[in-house]
Every structure is written in structure tokens, then in C-alpha cells.
Amino acid sequence: MSDAKPKTLLVAACALIDTDGRILMAQRPDGKDHAGKWEFPGGKVEAGETPERALQRELYEELNIEPCETCMQPFSFSSFAYPDFHLLMPLYLCRQWDGFLRPKEGQATRWVWPDKLRDLDLVPADVDLASEVADRIPRGRRFPS
């Protein structure tokens, strides 16, 4: 058995929820791994950062919005083995943010009903999370159980 162990990568992601109950999804741009697939906005947690702080930074860099730290509600997580690394990704919910949503890094975005998330071509680690979001945040229900 090989001693090589895959690196665990900590990524923070967020389901931004609009007043109608739809979820914002982003398409991974050309040049990144899984280009063209859909994901929850977010990104890697850098050394010395909390997941919440990383999300604030990523959401501002990518989408021009600023959620306050207490607006981000821990929801679930993905622990997923990609061939070259192991992804550990907490998923937060957020319904309130400052700023006007404007994708700044050229990625496409789309507001999606929770029960339609699975219709997207999702990055592999998000498939089960999307089902969980659909189960726990049904249409028209403003707060998860």
C-alpha cells in the first residue's frame, strides 16, 4: 500500500437565497478544473482564515456582495474524494448581504429553485449537497428545518 495520502483541501461555499427562495449557482469558468460545471459560490480557505472570513472575501471578489459574518448559517458539508485531493467543504446559507450582485470574474450565474438544482451539470462534490438543499429547503419554505 502506498504511503501517499491525498491532501485535504478546505473550501467554503454558500447557498445565497433570494426573497423568492431561489439559490444562486455559479458556473466554473474556462481554465479552472471542472470548467462549465455548476457550483455554489465560494472558494479555498487560505491559511489563517476562518471559513466565514474566506466566504466574505470570495463573495466580494467573485460577486461584489458582502454578507455579514452572522448572516451565514452553517447548513451541511461535503467530504469528497477527488482523484488528486480530498475536498472538505462546509456549505452555509445566506439570505442577507450588502452590495449589488455583479459577477466580477466572468462566470455565469443563475438563480435556481431548490428542486431544480439537480438538473444542473454540477461539480461531483455538490450532487448530494444539492439533493439535501432540495429536501430541506422546499420551494416557498423560508427557513430550513
Ligand SMILES: Nc1nc2c([nH]c(=O)n2[C@H]2C[C@H](O)[C@@H](COP(=O)(O)OP(=O)(O)OP(=O)(O)O)O2)c(=O)[nH]1
Ligand atoms: N467554490 C466552490 N468550489 C467547489 C464546489 N464544489 C467543489 O467540488 N468545489 C471544488 C472545485 C475546486 O477544485 C475547489 C475550489 O477551488 P476554486 O477554484 O473555486 O478556489 P478559488 O476560488 O480559491 O480559486 P483559485 O485559487 O483556484 O483561483 O473546490 C463548490 O460548490 N464551490
